[in-house]
Amino acid sequence: MTTTATQATDPDGIVYEAEIVDDDERLLPAAPAGAPARYRITRHTILTDGELPPRADEEPPFTNKDIYVPPSVKKRITERGARNTRVNRDSTRTRFEQWCVKERRIAQPTTTTANVAAYFGHLMETGKPDGSKYSPDSLLAYCSRIVSWYPKGERPDASLVREMIEDYRLEEYIPAGGEKEQSAGLTLKYLVKVLAKIDETTRIGRRDAAMLVLQYGMLYRSIEVTNLLVKQVRVDTDGVWVWTAKSKTRRNGKGRWRFIRDRADLRIVARVRAWLADLRELREPTEHDQNPTDGEPAYLPTKPLFRALTTKGNLKRRKNATVRGLFLTGRAVNEMVQARAAAAGVALINGLKVTSHSLRAGPNTDMAEALVPLSERNTAGDWHADSTLADDIYNRPDGTIDTSRDDPLDAVPLWGDFEGQAAATGTQKSRSEPIS
Structure with a gap:
C-alpha cells in the first residue's frame, strides 16, 4: 500500500489531502482534465475520408502490473x-x-x-x-x-x-591491401599428418585426437565441438552418432542426430572410445586432490564431452571459469588445433593459416573434390539449404593456389654489380636448375 498526497494552501499553513491506493492497481498518469484533444499520428497512420486519427488520451488504463516484470x-x-x-x-x-x-x-x-x-x-x-x-x-x-x-x-x-x-x-x-582472412582447409591429406604426430599414449593426446576427428567428421565450428555433452555422442560398431542441439545457422531449429562412418584413416570409433574410457576414470578435482577416488564423476550425461586437462591428464579445476564453467572455450580449441598442426609441420597450407575453422573447410573441400552435391554438403555442415558458402567460401582445393616455388624471373640475369656478387656466391639459379 502507498499514500499519494497533494498540497492545498491554507491561511494557517499547508494542508495535505491524502489518498491511499493499492500498489498493484496504481494507474499511470492520465492526460489533464479539460485538455484539448491530441491525436497520435505516425508514419504508419492510414485514414480515409471522415476518419480521425486515434486520440492520444484514449490509451488503455495500464497499471503497474502491465509494465513491471519479475527480476528473473x-x-x-x-x-x-x-x-x-x-x-x-x-x-x-x-x-x-x-x-x-x-x-x-x-x-x-x-x-x-x-x-x-x-x-x-x-x-x-x-x-x-x-x-x-x-x-x-x-x-x-x-x-x-x-x-x-x-x-x-x-x-x-x-x-x-x-x-x-x-x-x-x-x-x-581494397586498394590498401585489405582482404578477408581465410583459414586453410585441413583436408585428410594434411589431417592424417597431424594425427600421426599426436602421442595417443597420453590422456591429452587421446582427447585431442578424438576432438579432431569428431570436428572433421561433423564439419563443426570450434564452439559446437566444445558444447557437446557426454550423452550427445554414441559409439556404434561401424561409426559414431552425434547429436547437434543447435548451430549458428540453425539456432531455433530442432536438434538432430548425424552418423559419421568409421574409416581406416581417421579411426573415429577407436579414438572416441579411448577418450570415453578416460572420461569414465576421471573425477572432479578438489582443492587437495586432483582426481579423488570418491569424487563426482566426469562421465555424466549432462557434462561436457571434452574437458580441460592438467599436464598429468587430470581434470583442471574450473573455479574461476565464470563464463563457460566446465566447458572449454572456442579459443582453447583453436590454440590446440594450431599447436597440433605446427607440430606436424602444416601450420600453413597453401599460404593460409591452419585454425579450428580449417576443420570445417577441410572436409567440405574433400567432399567437393569427391563430387558430393552441394545440397548434401549443406546438410552435413549445417549451412542453409540454399546457401552457396560451401562452394564459394569453404572450398580450398590445392589447385586454386600456385604452390610451386619456381619464379620465371630466375631466367633474367642480375643487372649491374649484383651480377658479379651472385656469381661469386652462387646465388643465381637458372630456370632448369632444381630449387631446393
Whole structure:
C-alpha cells in the first residue's frame, strides 16, 4: 500500500489531502482534465475520408502490473541471445556512446543520422588502435548493432551509412591491401599428418585426437565441438552418432542426430572410445586432490564431452571459469588445433593459416573434390539449404593456389654489380636448375 498526497494552501499553513491506493492497481498518469484533444499520428497512420486519427488520451488504463516484470524475467530479457552476440552488441554500443560523450554529441535516448555517420567516418579515418584498418564487414556489423539500439521509427538512416561503408571498401580498404582472412582447409591429406604426430599414449593426446576427428567428421565450428555433452555422442560398431542441439545457422531449429562412418584413416570409433574410457576414470578435482577416488564423476550425461586437462591428464579445476564453467572455450580449441598442426609441420597450407575453422573447410573441400552435391554438403555442415558458402567460401582445393616455388624471373640475369656478387656466391639459379 502507498499514500499519494497533494498540497492545498491554507491561511494557517499547508494542508495535505491524502489518498491511499493499492500498489498493484496504481494507474499511470492520465492526460489533464479539460485538455484539448491530441491525436497520435505516425508514419504508419492510414485514414480515409471522415476518419480521425486515434486520440492520444484514449490509451488503455495500464497499471503497474502491465509494465513491471519479475527480476528473473528482466534478466532473461537483458540477456537474450547468445552470450557472444550480447557481448559484441553491448561493446559496440558502449564505444559509440563513449565517442558521442567525448565529441559532445547525443547517443541516448535517441540520436541522429549525422552522429552515426560522423562516428563511422571517424572509424574509417583513424582505424583500429593497432594501426590496421577496420574491415568493411566489421563496420557493417557495427552499423546494424548501433541502429537497432533505437526504437523503430526513431532509427538513424542505416542505408546512408551502409553506402559510406561500401565506398570505403572499394576506394580505401581494397586498394590498401585489405582482404578477408581465410583459414586453410585441413583436408585428410594434411589431417592424417597431424594425427600421426599426436602421442595417443597420453590422456591429452587421446582427447585431442578424438576432438579432431569428431570436428572433421561433423564439419563443426570450434564452439559446437566444445558444447557437446557426454550423452550427445554414441559409439556404434561401424561409426559414431552425434547429436547437434543447435548451430549458428540453425539456432531455433530442432536438434538432430548425424552418423559419421568409421574409416581406416581417421579411426573415429577407436579414438572416441579411448577418450570415453578416460572420461569414465576421471573425477572432479578438489582443492587437495586432483582426481579423488570418491569424487563426482566426469562421465555424466549432462557434462561436457571434452574437458580441460592438467599436464598429468587430470581434470583442471574450473573455479574461476565464470563464463563457460566446465566447458572449454572456442579459443582453447583453436590454440590446440594450431599447436597440433605446427607440430606436424602444416601450420600453413597453401599460404593460409591452419585454425579450428580449417576443420570445417577441410572436409567440405574433400567432399567437393569427391563430387558430393552441394545440397548434401549443406546438410552435413549445417549451412542453409540454399546457401552457396560451401562452394564459394569453404572450398580450398590445392589447385586454386600456385604452390610451386619456381619464379620465371630466375631466367633474367642480375643487372649491374649484383651480377658479379651472385656469381661469386652462387646465388643465381637458372630456370632448369632444381630449387631446393
